[in-house]
Amino acid sequence: MLVVACIKQVPDTTQVEIDPVTGTLKREGVPFIMNPFDVHALEESLRLKDRYGFRVAVVSMGPPNTEITLRKSLALGVDEAILLSDRAFGGADTLATSFVLAEAIKQLHQKNELAAVICGRQTIDGDTAQVGPGIATRLGFSQLTLVDRIEDVDVVSKKVRVRRKVGGWREIVEAPLPALIAVVREINRLRYPTVPRRLMAEKAPVSLWDNKEMKLDESMVGLRGSATQVRRIFSPERVKGEILGDGLNEPEDAANLLLGNLIEKDVLYFNSNR
Amino acid sequence: MDPVSHLGVFGYVLFWGLTALAAGVFGYRLYQLYRYLSLGRKEESYGQLFRRAVTAIGHLIAQQCQFKNLTRKDRAGIGHMLMAWGFLLFIVYYFFFIIIASGFGISDVMEHNPVYGIYTWIMDIVAPFIMLGALWGIIRRYIIRPPRLEGQRTFEAMVILVTVLIHPITHLGKIATQIAAGHPPAGLGILTPPISTAFSHIYTSSASLDLWHNVWFWSHWGFVLLVLIIIGYTRYLHMLAALLNDLFSTPPPRGIPHRINLEDEATFGVSSIDGFTRKQLLDLYACVEPGHCQEVCPAYATGKPLNPRSLIQDLKSNLLTNGPLMLEKKEPLLPLIAENGEGSVSEEVLWECTTCGACMEVCPVNVEHVHHIIDLRRNLVQLQARFPDELLNLFENMEQRSNPWGIAPSERAKWASDIDVKPFSADATEYLYYVGCAGAFDARSRRTTLAVTKILNAAGVSWGILGKDESCCGDSLRRLGNEYVFDRMAQENIRLFAERGVTKIITQCPHCYSTLKNDYKQYGAELEVYHHTEFIYELIQDGRLKLNPITDLGKLAFHDSCYLGRYNNIYEAPRQVLTAVTGHEPAEMDLHKERSFCCGAGGGRMWMEESLGKHINVARVEQALEKDPQTICVCCPYCMTMFEDGLKDKNITEQVQILDLAEITAQAIK
Numbered sequence: 018m019l020v021v022a023c024i025k026q027v028p029d030t031t032q033v034e035i036d037p038v039t040g041t042l043k044r045e046g047v048p049f050i051m052n053p054f055d056v057h058a059l060e061e062s063l064r065l066k067d068r069y070g071f072r073v074a075v076v077s078m079g080p081p082n083t084e085i086t087l088r089k090s091l092a093l094g095v096d097e098a099i100l101l102s103d104r105a106f107g108g109a110d111t112l113a114t115s116f117v118l119a120e121a122i123k124q125l126h127q128k129n130e131l132a133a134v135i136c137g138r139q140t141i142d143g144d145t146a147q148v149g150p151g152i153a154t155r156l157g158f159s160q161l162t163l164v165d166r167i168e169d170v171d172v173v174s175k176k177v178r179v180r181r182k183v184g185g186w187r188e189i190v191e192a193p194l195p196a197l198i199a200v201v202r203e204i205n206r207l208r209y210p211t212v213p214r215r216l217m218a219e220k221a222p223v224s225l226w227d228n229k230e231m232k233l234d235e236s237m238v239g240l241r242g243s244a245t246q247v248r249r250i251f252s253p254e255r256v257k258g259e260i261l262g263d264g265l266n267e268p269e270d271a272a273n274l275l276l277g278n279l280i281e282k283d284v285l286y287f288n289s290n291r
Numbered sequence: 292m293d294p295v296s297h298l299g300v301f302g303y304v305l306f307w308g309l310t311a312l313a314a315g316v317f318g319y320r321l322y323q324l325y326r327y328l329s330l331g332r333k334e335e336s337y338g339q340l341f342r343r344a345v346t347a348i349g350h351l352i353a354q355q356c357q358f359k360n361l362t363r364k365d366r367a368g369i370g371h372m373l374m375a376w377g378f379l380l381f382i383v384y385y386f387f388f389i390i391i392a393s394g395f396g397i398s399d400v401m402e403h404n405p406v407y408g409i410y411t412w413i414m415d416i417v418a419p420f421i422m423l424g425a426l427w428g429i430i431r432r433y434i435i436r437p438p439r440l441e442g443q444r445t446f447e448a449m450v451i452l453v454t455v456l457i458h459p460i461t462h463l464g465k466i467a468t469q470i471a472a473g474h475p476p477a478g479l480g481i482l483t484p485p486i487s488t489a490f491s492h493i494y495t496s497s498a499s500l501d502l503w504h505n506v507w508f509w510s511h512w513g514f515v516l517l518v519l520i521i522i523g524y525t526r527y528l529h530m531l532a533a534l535l536n537d538l539f540s541t542p543p544p545r546g547i548p549h550r551i552n553l554e555d556e557a558t559f560g561v562s563s564i565d566g567f568t569r570k571q572l573l574d575l576y577a578c579v580e581p582g583h584c585q586e587v588c589p590a591y592a593t594g595k596p597l598n599p600r601s602l603i604q605d606l607k608s609n610l611l612t613n614g615p616l617m618l619e620k621k622e623p624l625l626p627l628i629a630e631n632g633e634g635s636v637s638e639e640v641l642w643e644c645t646t647c648g649a650c651m652e653v654c655p656v657n658v659e660h661v662h663h664i665i666d667l668r669r670n671l672v673q674l675q676a677r678f679p680d681e682l683l684n685l686f687e688n689m690e691q692r693s694n695p696w697g698i699a700p701s702e703r704a705k706w707a708s709d710i711d712v713k714p715f716s717a718d719a720t721e722y723l724y725y726v727g728c729a730g731a732f733d734a735r736s737r738r739t740t741l742a743v744t745k746i747l748n749a750a751g752v753s754w755g756i757l758g759k760d761e762s763c764c765g766d767s768l769r770r771l772g773n774e775y776v777f778d779r780m781a782q783e784n785i786r787l788f789a790e791r792g793v794t795k796i797i798t799q800c801p802h803c804y805s806t807l808k809n810d811y812k813q814y815g816a817e818l819e820v821y822h823h824t825e826f827i828y829e830l831i832q833d834g835r836l837k838l839n840p841i842t843d844l845g846k847l848a849f850h851d852s853c854y855l856g857r858y859n860n861i862y863e864a865p866r867q868v869l870t871a872v873t874g875h876e877p878a879e880m881d882l883h884k885e886r887s888f889c890c891g892a893g894g895g896r897m898w899m900e901e902s903l904g905k906h907i908n909v910a911r912v913e914q915a916l917e918k919d920p921q922t923i924c925v926c927c928p929y930c931m932t933m934f935e936d937g938l939k940d941k942n943i944t945e946q947v948q949i950l951d952l953a954e955i956t957a958q959a960i961k
Contacts, residue, residue, distance in 0.1 A: 029691070032699045050691060209683060212559050212673040212775045263734070267939065 018132040021122055022062040022095070023152070024055035026079050026086040027142040051086045054137025055121045057200050060207045061167060063094050069170055071132055072096050074125060076104055078117050084223050091218035099125075103227040108240030111143070113203035115151025116237050121226060122156060131195040132170060133177065138163065138201050144157045150153060158194035162199040170194070176278035293398040294508035297501075297630070306394055306504035306512070313516035319733030320523030321531075324576060327667040330712045332557060334549075337539060352379070356655035362582055365439070367431055367581075373424030377417045379531075381462075384414055393508075396682060402460040407484030411466055415484030418459035424455035439582040447525050455519075458707050464507035467491040474501050513547045532576035539570050540657040544858050546648045547809045548665045551774050561663075561774065563627050564609045565617055565922075571663055575607035577656040583806035584650035584660060589911075590643040591887040594904025597643035599650040599660045602636060605616030606663065609635040628667060641667050642679055645907070646770045646894030647853040652885050668772030682771065684900045690776050693762040694728040695898055704758035706730070706737045710744065715755030717792025722747075722821075723752040727800040727809065728763050729928030735935060736928040742957035743799050749960045750835040754797065760787065768800040769810065771895035783808075785816045787789055797826050799953065801891070801927045803852035807858070822855060824926050825951050826866040831871050837961040840874045844955065845921025849877035850911070850934070852885035852927035865926055865952050872959045880917045888914060892929035912937030916947070926952045 028047045051059070062073045063070050078101040087098040101121055110118070120132055133157075136149035148164075152174050153160035159177070166180040168189065173231045174243050175194040180187050182201055210218075228238070236242060295302040337343065341951045348511075350356065354375055357368030388410070398914030401407060429452045432440050467490035470477040476492075477483060494500045522528055537689060551558040561567055584599035585591055591598045606627075614625035626634035628641075633737040641664055648662045671677045688697035701889035704712075706726070717724045724747065747754050765780040784807075787793075796818055798804040809819035830836045855861040860886045882888040901907065912934060915923050925931050934949045 029699075032701060034701075048691070192372055206680075206683065209672075209676040209678075209686060211676050215775065216553065 018069075019069050019125060019129040019276055020062045020073050020132055021125060021134045021136060022055070022059045022075045023088070023118055023136045023148070024059055024075055024077050024086065025140050025142075026050070026077065027140055028050045028242070030141050032046065035197050043204045049082065051108045052088060052142075054139055054141070054200075054202060056137070056207045057202050057204050058135040058137045058198075059090055059093065059095070061198070062133075063199055064205065065133070065167065065170065065210065066094070067137075068170065069132075073128065074099060075241065076101065076118060076121055076125075078102070078109070078119075078121075080107075081225075087154065087223045088221070089210070090216045091209060091221045091223070092215040094210075098221075098223045099226055100223055101226050101231070102267065103229075103231075105228050105235050105239045105241075108243065108244035109149035109238065110146045110245035111145050111151055112244050113238050113240075113242035115148045115155060116242060117231070117233065118148065119152045120231060120233055121157035122152065123230075126195070132172070133143060133159065134197045136197065138199050146199070148259040149197055153197035156195075159194070159196035161190060161192055161196055164198050164200045165204050167198065167204075175178055196252075217258045227274075293396065293506045295393040295397045296398075297505065303394075303396070309516055310390070310394070311412045311521045316520045317522060324528075325521060326570055326618055327610055328572045328576070330610075330614060330617055331567050331572040332567040333569065334568045337552055341539075343538050349533055349538055351375075351534055352782055353524055356603045357397045359651055360655060366430070367437075370424040370427040370431070373420045374428075377421035377424070377459070378455075380414060380417050380711070380886075381819070384410065387653060388513060401766055405479065405482060408476045408479035408929075409543075411476045411487070412482050412484045415466065415486045419486065421459045424904055425452050428452045428455070435496070439586045441582070441585075443580060443582060447795075450521070450525060451525060454518055458511070458518070460658065461507055461511035461514055463490060465486050465504065468494055468504035468507055470498060472497075472504060478524065490653070498957075515822065518740045526579045527658060529577055529579035532573060533579065536570075536573050536577035539573060540658060541570075541662075543860070544805070544809050545651050545659060546646065546661040546858060547805075547813075548613075548662065548774070550813050551669070551778070553778075556621050558670075559673045561666040561957065562629070562670045563617075563623055563673060564613055566627075566670070567606075567663065569803050571659070572610060573609055574658040574660075575603055578603045578607065578658055579656060580604065581655060582660070583653040583655065587649040587653050587886065587909045589645060589647060589649070589891065590904075592888075593907050593910050595643040596903065597636065597640045602663065603641065603660060604659055607634040608614050610697070611687070619842060625632050628670065630705075636667065638671060638677070639903070641671065642899065643851075645889045645891060645892050645896045645901070648857040649853075649886070649889070652857050657851070665772055665775075669774075672772040673775055677898055678771070680901055682895070685767070685771075685895075686773055686776065687770055688847045689763060689765070689773075689780070691781065695763070697769065698732050701759050703761055704756065706740050707744075707756065710741070712744065713755040715791060715793065720753050720755035722752060722797050723788075723791075723793045724754045724756050725764075725796050725798045726756060726761065726805055727798060727803040727928070729932075730799050731761070733928060733932070735931055736951075739799055739928065739938040739951040739953050741933070742953040743797070745957045745960065746823075746827060746836065746953060747797070749837075750830045752830075752835075757787070762787070764806040766806040766810075767895040767898060769806070770893070771904035781811055781814055785811060785814055788816065788818065793818070795821075797823060797953075799823045801852045801859070802929065803897060805854045806912070822859075822861065822926070824855065824861060824868065826867040827953065827956050828868050831868060836956070838872055838956075838959045839961050841872060841955070841959045842874070843871060844950075846919060847873060847875070847877045847919045847922045847924055847955075848879065848880055848915050848916065848920035850884070850890070850930055851883055852925065852930050853887065853889050853893050855926055856884060856887055865924070867923060868952060868956060872956050877924060878920060880914050880915060880918055890925075890927075890933035892933050897929050897932070906937070906940070908933035908937040909940050912941060916941070916943075921947060922955075923947060924952055924955060925948050925949060932957050 026049050029050045032047050046103050059075060063270055065071050066073045074097040075087060075095045076099045077087055079101055083100055087100055091098050094189045101117055106117055132173065134152060139146035148161055162178050163181045163183055164179045165182040166179060168178040175189055177194055177196050178189060178191045179198060180217045261278060295306045354372045357371050361368045388401055392398040418767055424543040431437065432448060433444055463486060466484055466487035470488055471491035471494035494503060503711055508543050518527065557566065580600055582600055587876045588599050610626050612625045616623055627636065628634055644664045646661050648661060685695055688695055692700055713720055726740055762780060762784055765777040769777040794809055798820065801822060804820055804822040811818065849865060851862065866877060889907060890911055923934055925934055929948060931951060938944050938947055
């Protein structure tokens with residue numbers, strides 16, 4: 018069976034600055050990284066491969082340079098990397114993105130029976146957390162969000178049991194396959210690539226699927242297929258915090274200082290459910 | 292009266308039979324050991340073999356191996372020198388006066404001349420000194436029991452020392468009976484050997500004299516042949532292996548890891564014993580377990596599972612166990628890296644090394660322990676992706692952000708936001724000040740960075756920085772075995788230096804310093820690199836710094852960092868600077884210069900938990916406190932962190948301060 022991990026290449030937002038004049042992101046020289054949430058989706062798909070022997074494909078929609086991030090996933094052990102890239106796909110919101118991804122997954126499902134699609138909970142550039150659920154809805158898959166543990170996949174009865182991290186509690190849910198699983202960051206820690214795999218990944222093919230290949234209705238993809246239009250991007254004004262202490266003293270003192278200040282400002286919320 | 296010809300044909304058959312038998316066993320064992328050695332990887336050819344051979348033999352004759360460790364506390368080397376010199380003289384004696392003289396029945400010719408007289412005279416004096424050396428060895432090992440020889444009171448050691456002790460007695464007996472019988476060297480006048488002559492008076496009966504002479508001769512030669520047989524099976528082997536190991540030893544600076552070849556997976560890391568180079572396997576034969584490395588290892592001293600001596604011995608056992616199987620293309624029996632407790636070296640042992648190089652510094656036989664450890668780490672990191680959890684963050688931060696903490700590269704020049712700093716440009720600035728990750732991001736080390744800039748400006752040095760374009764040098768990655776990522780970072784840095792026209796670099800971190808200077812040389816980078824200690828010293832010597840001696844530091848102790856001292860031989864510059872700045876020579880800790888004790892942060896240990904044994908930094912701080920200083924001077928951001936933490940641990944941050952050499956110098960600038 019096949020597991021598909023959906024990943025996105027994003028600008029390292031901690032290094033992004035906004036041009037104060039034009040109000041747009043200064044993308045120049047900002048490195049691209051694999052969306053930190055998707056890292057865990059990728060790892061979880063690899064763990065399913067280790068546990069059940071599934072084949073793992075990784076799918077990403079994005080500009081051609083997304084290949085760099087797909088190669089990283091090849092170095093970690095995925096079997097196939099597919100880049101969905103076409104000028105027509107550009108400018109997509111979550112609606113159009115989930116459409117293209119769902120169509121790609123559908124094609125993969127026809128060749129190789131699908132057990133699950135795994136996504137990160139959200140991206141760090143859009144922060145919507147809508148693409149995963151969008152894919153599930155479009156394909157009619159079980160929709161399992163906020164998953165922090167995959168308990169078991171039963172390939173005979175075609176069921177998956179996962180643990181969801183909801184509010185202040187956990188719930189264990191069982192659902193039929195195929196399922197869309199959106200994972201939280203606590204689910205796992207990414208493995209580290211071995212050097213032979215890195216070298217192999219440098220030469221391994223990344224399949225490019227453009228719209229000539231996918232033949233999607235152009236009114237459903239990209240900017241044209243998007244319901245959301247961006248008016249303006251700006252940095253919200255933030256009240257600058259104050260620096261406490263000098264960071265050189267005992268960690269215990271620093272913690273006490275911080276705690277004292279938080280209590281004084283009455284911003285702590287003690288949750289009795291935990 | 293030659294004991295061989297005395298027995299006629301049977302004598303020659305016996306002599307040559309026994310000699311050939313022993314030589315055969317010896318030769319066969321050497322051949323076997325050579326075959327195991329040849330399982331190792333071939334490395335680049337060694338140049339200047341003749342010059343190296345002369346040096347190695349020179350070292351042997353001068354007993355440099357012993358002189359390097361002769362300290363007031365440990366004088367065992369003297370015993371070794373007596374035995375070694377004696378043995379070298381004996382080899383000459385065996386060859387000319389036993390093998391040629393007795394073996395070919397020409398002892399009359401060989402012995403009737405002053406040369407024989409002089410030589411036996413010398414051997415007569417030498418023999419008791421050899422015995423003295425052996426006796427001292429036995430007394431030290433089995434009665435005095437210094438901690439260095441802990442676990443070393445073995446049967447094998449006893450056999451070696453006893454054979455060395457008894458062998459000269461048989462020689463003296465042989466010469467004494469010869470003199471008593473009136474044969475040479477009797478009749479050589481003042482050349483008559485004094486001790487044997489004295490002993491010769493025991494033999495008064497001419498009937499038993501002949502018998503005794505035969506007994507002494509055959510037992511003497513028998514001992515020699517016995518030793519020849521056991522050389523290849525015992526630590527006697529070091530006599531040959533250590534000489535060869537000197538011949539093939541890495542020229543300084545020692546301990547710089549070798550590059551890997553990305554085309555050849557065999558170089559990515561060592562997973563079985565045949566993955567080591569032949570030189571590395573020769574190290575294992577050369578090891579004679581004097582325990583010097585064990586004595587100086589900071590990990591061992593603080594109760595960690597790493598003992599460099601055991602490590603080398605465990606690797607040797609692995610070679611001797613698996614070698615025969617591997618030669619027959621069979622599966623090795625004993626895993627090199629232990630899994631489920633089964634195997635030669637456990638993973639935790641490998642992660643404890645700080646690569647401080649103290650073991651290599653003291654090793655009398657040129658074993659290069661750090662290379663073995665890094666090659667085994669490479670296997671774990673590069674081929675198996677197995678390493679302590681806390682390193683995952685480090686590796687990712689390094690790869691994505693080129694600093695250990697994962698701070699955004701755009702923050703790299705923030706330390707300079709309040710001062711006027713030029714960006715480096717080949718036209719406008721002479722030196723690149725390569726600040727390093729700690730110097731740029733660590734709050735405490737930034738104070739050192741500012742001190743360095745103050746000194747450079749005061750001396751009118753033309754310098755600039757790369758700012759946010761500066762990347763990590765990759766030292767920790769390389770020492771942790773992550774060579775692939777290091778390799779890419781090194782190439783990127785070298786490309787950047789070339790592109791910007793950087794040729795002269797000043798660093799404040801000994802790790803950056805050594806990496807740019809020594810490691811990058813492997814990539815063909817010809818950079819003129821200075822650590823600030825050297826650079827400040829030169830500025831003072833050239834009279835470019837006007838100094839007001841500072842007197843408020845109290846008693847000042849100096850700590851040598853490993854990558855300045857042992858790795859780069861910089862011992863005097865910081866001491867001279869401190870003397871010039873404070874008007875006094877700094878106080879020396881008991882362990883200083885070549886014997887300095889690591890702060891605990893090298894080899895990537897800076898980024899790892901220290902959960903076993905005592906903390907190395909606390910141990911080092913305690914050593915410093917023995918000297919009762921008010922100020923401890925360091926020259927390295929890692930040492931700075933480790934000492935600061937150590938002082939906090941001891942709760943004496945009020946009484947003792949830690950300062951970098953640059954901070955002290957900056958205080959003295961007019």
